[in-house]
Each structure stands twice: as C-alpha cells, then as structure tokens.
Amino acid sequence: MTAANLANYRPISGDDIWILSASHKLATQGVFGSELYAGFFNADRHYFISLPGVHILQAVALHLPGNDLVNARWVSVVSGAVLLWAATALAWRWYGLAAGLVTSLLLLF
Amino acid sequence: MAWTWLTLLSLAALLRRPTAWRALATGVCAAAAALTQFFGAVAVVVVFVAWAGQQRRQTLTSNYTRWLVAGLLLVAGPYLLYTALHWPDALGQTVTIKGERATLGLPALVDNLGREPVRYRAVLNPGDAAGWVNLAGMAAAVVYLGLQLGRRATAGDRLLALTLGATLLFLALVDTTKAELYALPLLPALCVAVARLATGLWQAARTAPGVLAWVTRLALAAGFAFILWQGALFYVRDQLLARSVTDYHALGAAIEAAIPQGAGVAGTERWWWPLRQHPYLALNNLSLQWRVRRDERGTPPAYERLLAETGIEYILLNRNVYGDLAREPLALQEAFWAFIATCTTVAAEWDDPWYGEISLHAVGEDCRSSSSRLQTAFRQAHRRCGRTD
Numbered sequence: 001m002t003a004a005n006l007a008n009y010r011p012i013s014g015d016d017i018w019i020l021s022a023s024h025k026l027a028t029q030g031v032f033g034s035e036l037y038a039g040f041f042n043a044d045r046h047y048f049i050s051l052p053g054v055h056i057l058q059a060v061a062l063h064l065p066g067n068d069l070v071n072a073r074w075v076s077v078v079s080g081a082v083l084l085w086a087a088t089a090l091a092w093r094w095y096g097l098a099a100g101l102v103t104s105l106l107l108l109f
Numbered sequence: 110m111a112w113t114w115l116t117l118l119s120l121a122a123l124l125r126r127p128t129a130w131r132a133l134a135t136g137v138c139a140a141a142a143a144l145t146q147f148f149g150a151v152a153v154v155v156v157f158v159a160w161a162g163q164q165r166r167q168t169l170t171s172n173y174t175r176w177l178v179a180g181l182l183l184v185a186g187p188y189l190l191y192t193a194l195h196w197p198d199a200l201g202q203t204v205t206i207k208g209e210r211a212t213l214g215l216p217a218l219v220d221n222l223g224r225e226p227v228r229y230r231a232v233l234n235p236g237d238a239a240g241w242v243n244l245a246g247m248a249a250a251v252v253y254l255g256l257q258l259g260r261r262a263t264a265g266d267r268l269l270a271l272t273l274g275a276t277l278l279f280l281a282l283v284d285t286t287k288a289e290l291y292a293l294p295l296l297p298a299l300c301v302a303v304a305r306l307a308t309g310l311w312q313a314a315r316t317a318p319g320v321l322a323w324v325t326r327l328a329l330a331a332g333f334a335f336i337l338w339q340g341a342l343f344y345v346r347d348q349l350l351a352r353s354v355t356d357y358h359a360l361g362a363a364i365e366a367a368i369p370q371g372a373g374v375a376g377t378e379r380w381w382w383p384l385r386q387h388p389y390l391a392l393n394n395l396s397l398q399w400r401v402r403r404d405e406r407g408t409p410p411a412y413e414r415l416l417a418e419t420g421i422e423y424i425l426l427n428r429n430v431y432g433d434l435a436r437e438p439l440a441l442q443e444a445f446w447a448f449i450a451t452c453t454t455v456a457a458e459w460d461d462p463w464y465g466e467i468s469l470h471a472v473g474e475d476c477r478s479s480s481s482r483l484q485t486a487f488r489q490a491h492r493r494c495g496r497t498d
Contacts, residue, residue, distance in 0.1 A: 007358065009351035011463050014429050018378040018391070032191075036381055036391040039419075040398055041201035048199040049206060052188060053112070053145025069357075069382060079111040086114035087297040090121060094265025095305045102304035102333075107297060109340025 003077050007070045020072050022047050023058035084108070110294055112142035113272075116152040121268060123173070124163055132173040136180020144188055147283070148294045151275045153181070158275070159268055205397050205404075218282055225281040231289050239339045246332060250302035253309065269305075273298045307333070355463040358383060367457040367469055368423055375416070376425025377433070379464075390419060392430055392445075396437050403438075412444030413452065417476050424453060424470040452476035 021034040025044075032052065037043035047055075054075065061071040084107050092100025116138040123131040139156045142149030160177065161168045168174055192199045226233075232240050251273070257266045276294050284291050307329055314325040361383025368374060373388040381389050395415060402410040426449070434442050453470035460466050 004348065005351045005354065008356055009347075009354045011354060012357045012379060012382070014378040016379075017381050021378070021381055021385075024385075035385075036378055036389065037394045037397075038390060040394050040401075041198045041205070042195070043198070043202055043394075046191075046195040046198040048192070048195075048202040051144050051146065051149075053141060053149075082111040083114050083297060086111065086118045087301060090114070090118055090265070091301045091304050093121065094263060094269070094301075095308060098311070099301070099304040099308045102307055103301050105333075106300040106303060106336065109337050109343075 003074070006073045006077070007067055012069070016073075019050065019054060020058065020069070022050070023055045023072060024062060024068070026055055027059035027062035110146075110149075110297065112138055112145050113149055113152040113294065114297060116142055116156060117268065117272060120156055120159060121264070124159060124264060124268070127173045129173065129176045132176035133180040133183075136177040136182075137184050138180075140181045140184035144185060148276065148279060148291065151272070151279050151294070154275050154279070155268075155272050159271055162267075201401070205401055221283075221285055222281050224287055227287040228280070228289055228292055232292075239335070242332065242335055246303050246306075246336075247299045250299065250306040253306045254302050266305075269298055269301055273302065355461050357464075360459065360461060360464060363459065364425070364457075364467065364469065372422040373420055374423045374425055375419065375421045376423075377427055377429035379427070379429055380425055380467075384425075390421065392424075393433055395419070396433070396441060399441050399444075400438075409438070409440040409444075412441055413448045413476070416445075416448055417452075420477055422472055422477065423456065424449065424472060425467065426470065427467045428465045448476070 018034070018036060021036045022032065025034060026032050031045060032055065033042075033044040033047045034049070035044055037047075037049060041048075043049060057075045057079075058072045061075050062068055064071055084104060087107060088100045088104040091103035116135060119131060119135040119138050123135050135156055139152040142152035156177065160174070164171050164174070231237075232244055234240055254266060254270055254273075257263075258270055262270075273295065276298065280291060280294075310325055310329060314322040317325060361380060364380060365383050365386075368384070368387060371387065373390070374384055375390045375392050375395065376384075378391045378393070381391070395412075399410060399412055399415055402415070434445060449470060452473050452475070454473070455468055456471040457469040458467065
C-alpha cells in the first residue's frame with residue numbers, strides 16, 4: 001500500500017531531491033558529490049553534507065530498470081520492510097510468537 | 110533504522126552464542142547504521158556496551174572483539190580514509206552546516222537536554238485522544254521493562270532497555286534540531302516493549318481471579334483494536350491522498366518548458382530533478398557560501414554579487430525558499446529580497462494545490478556576470494564525465 005503511486009506520493013520534498021542529487025551523480029558519474037552544492041567546499045566532488053549509506057543504496061537502485069525517482073524511493077520501502085522483519089524476529093525470539101505478531105502489527109498500524 | 114535493527118538481530122545472536130561470523134556481521138551492520146543516519150551511531154554504542162557487559166575483563170583479549178572491530182573497519186574504514194583525504198572539504202562543509210548548531214561544552218549540552226521535550230510536543234497535544242492512548246501504552250511498557258530489569262531481566266530485556274535508553278540519551282544530548290521526525294528511531298523499540306507488556310499481561314490474566322482476568326483481557330483487546338482502527342483510518346486517508354496528489358513530473362515538465370535550453374537556474378532543491386539538464390544551484394548553497402564569506406571576512410558579503418557571480422539566469426521561488434530563507438540572518442534575507450525586487454522580473458507562475466505557489470524569475474542582463482562560474486564549471490564537468498542519462 002505504501003508503494004502505491006510512489007513516483008508522486010508522498011509529495012516529493014526538497015530533502016528527497018537533495019539526497020537524490022548526490023546518489024544520482026554517484027550512479028551516473030561515479031563521483032560522490034552534488035551539483036546543487038557546487039562552489040561550497042567542493043561539495044560537487046567531495047560530499048560531506050550527509051552520510052554516504054543511503055546514497056550508496058540509492059545509487060545501486062538507480063542502476064536497476066525502471067523509473068529513477070521510484071527506484072530511489074524503493075530504498076526506503078525496502079528498508080522499512082527489513083526493519084519490520086528484524087524487529088518482529090527479535091520480539092519473537094525474546095518474548096514468543098505472540099509478542100512478535102503484536103510488534104509487527106503495532107509497527108504496521 | 111533498518112541497519113540498527115539488523116545490528117541488534119546480529120548482536121543478540123552473538124551474545125547468545127559467539128562465532129567469528131556473527132561478530133563480523135554485527136560490526137558490519139553497526140558501521141552501516143552509523144554511516145546511514147546520525148542516530149545510527151547508537152548501534153555502535155549499544156554493541157560495545159552490550160558486548161563489554163557480557164565479556165567483562167575478556168573484552169579486549171577476546172578474538173570475537175577483533176572480528177567485531179574488523180567488521181566495523183571493513184565498512185567505516187574506506188569512508189574514514191575518504192574523509193581524511195579530503196579533510197579541508199569535510200571540515201568546511203560540516204562546520205558551516207552544523208557549526209552553529211553544535212553542542213560543544215557542558216552548558217550547550219545541558220541547554221540541549223532541557224529543550225528535549227519540544228520534540229514530543231505533538232504527542233502531548235491535549236486534544237489528540239489517540240496520541241494519549243499511545244503515550245499511556247508506551248509509558249506503561251517502559252515502566253514494566255524497568256521493573257523487569259530490577260527483578261528477573263532476560264537478555265532481550267537488557268538489550269531492549271539499552272537500545273531505548275541509548276537512543277533517548279543520544280537524541281536528547283546530540284540532536285539540536287529537536288525535530289519530531291527524529292523521535293522515530295525510538296518507535297521500533299517501543300513497539301517491542303508494548304508487545305512485551307501486552308503479552309505479559311495476557312499471560313498473567315490466566316492465573317488472575319475471574320473478573321480481573323476478563324477486565325485485563327478486555328482492556329488489552331480494546332486498546333489493541335483502537336490502535337488498529339486508527340492505523341487503518343490512516344491507511345485509507347493515505348490512499349485517497351495518493352490518488353489526488355499532483356503529478357510531480359508533469360509539473361516539473363511545465364516549469365522546464367518555461368526555461369530556455371541550457372539556462373542556469375537557482376532555486377529550491379525540490380525542482381532539480383526535472384530541471385537537471387540545466388545548470389542548477391540550490392539557493393541554500395548560496396546561503397551557505399554567504400555565511401562562509403561572512404565568517405572569513407568578518408562582515409556580511411554583498412549577496413547580490415555572490416548571486417551575480419554564478420551567472421544564474423532564472424530564480425525559482427516557492428514556499429521552501431521562503432521557509433529556508435526565514436532561518437537565515439536578516440542581512441542575507443534583505444539582500445536576497447532586494448536582489449529579487451531590483452534585478453528580476455516574473456517570467457512564469459504556477460499555483461498548485463500540493464506544491465503551492467511557484468514563481469520563475471528572470472534575472473536581468475545588468476545583474477548577470479559575463480564570467481559565469483557556474484556555467485563554466487558545469488560545462489567542464491560535462492566535458493570531463495559525459496552525460497550518462
């Protein structure tokens with residue numbers, strides 16, 4: 001359900017695009033930088049405005065077939081699914097199956 | 110958050126039965142968490158506190174500790190090297206962006222700690238019944254977890270409490286934005302704690318006297334149904350909004366069509382994607398450069414000259430720009446709006462129900478520099494790298 005109309009919803013924010021700009025350059029030119037910040041301590045070539053984790057994952061996603069913006073947003077959807085699985089698995093292991101199910105439902109709702 | 114919880118999953122396995130692979134995986138996940146979001150650093154703290162708590166004196170001599178550190182370095186090492194190689198850029202960018210918000214020294218830390226309730230203001234809204242139900246459930250779960258720690262704590266209780274406590278403390282001490290959004294890392298741990306309380310109470314009701322057992326189970330079922338109902342309503346609302354939202358690409362294409370090919374644009378980051386075939390600078394970038402020059406020279410620089418130097422031909426204004434500029438020094442705001450008033454004319458306007466009012470301003474010839482730094486740099490970059498999209 002979260003992935004419905006991912007190209008437009010939630011509305012594309014400045015942060016979405018600011019993050020995507022560095023991921024896109026990494027994916028297309030192999031340079032970790034953002035053209036948006038050219039002239040600011042070489043941020044178009046050496047990028048330290050945010051940490052690299054999301055950018056690397058998005059750069060990988062941008063190489064997959066499909067719409068670029070949607071691919072980049074899929075990183076967040078998949079991360080959410082991984083978080084749901086990990087938290088559920090831990091709750092199950094620590095406190096039993098019922099706690100695992102309740103955890104997943106609470107996270108989903 | 111996903112990396113943090115993968116770290117916890119791996120750490121729990123490591124604490125239960127240590128192996129080299131588990132130690133390595135824990136280190137890798139913790140480093141990935143720390144390199145993904147600033148609050149991911151909590152994962153590294155949790156790993157070492159939990160590991161040292163179990164190994165005690167053998168922590169430093171254990172082979173598994175070496176595997177843990179190896180995992181951390183495997184992921185964080187290349188980035189640390191990259192940072193060291195470009196240290197002046199790393200320092201300049203970080204100090205300019207974070208410098209004014211950094212919490213260095215005890216008074217700043219105490220002040221930051223005192224402002225932490227601001228983050229939770231929305232949850233404490235008196236008119237929000239769902240918020241209060243959630244808050245009551247979470248508070249009860251945390252108290253229950255605390256009681257378990259004092260009596261017969263399991264390994265899960267200890268790790269859960271450590272994660273929750275470390276995240277709370279980290280946010281309170283380090284994060285100066287006090288944004289509600291950054292309370293999200295607490296949510297998974299709180300959900301597990303609530304699940305632990307709910308299932309614990311359900312079990313306890315088995316041995317309780319008849320009426321009390323029924324009241325407990327009924328209260329749990331009602332609370333749970335309320336949360337599911339609220340969540341379902343949210344999903345329905347979200348689906349309806351997703352159907353009515355403006356097509357970002359179509360609006361972006363309309364803006365793009367109003368700008369001559371190759372013309373340089375400055376604006377909010379939001380519209381870079383559809384306009385990325387143009388040289389495009391974030392106005393936030395120019396604000397940062399203004400601050401750098403002010404700090405270097407001790408006096409505010411002429412913003413209009415800074416803007417003119419870029420050779421920008423169009424400026425795209427929307428509510429993001431108004432919001433971002435409102436947080437900048439007054440001298441910068443005045444210079445920017447003076448530039449807009451004296452050097453630009455409105456070329457096109459859009460009014461969108463989702464993205465608000467957008468106006469495209471053409472910069473007059475007199476206010477543009479013939480030696481355009483931006484266009485030169487952009488064209489050089491294109492020649493060097495070639496376009497791949």
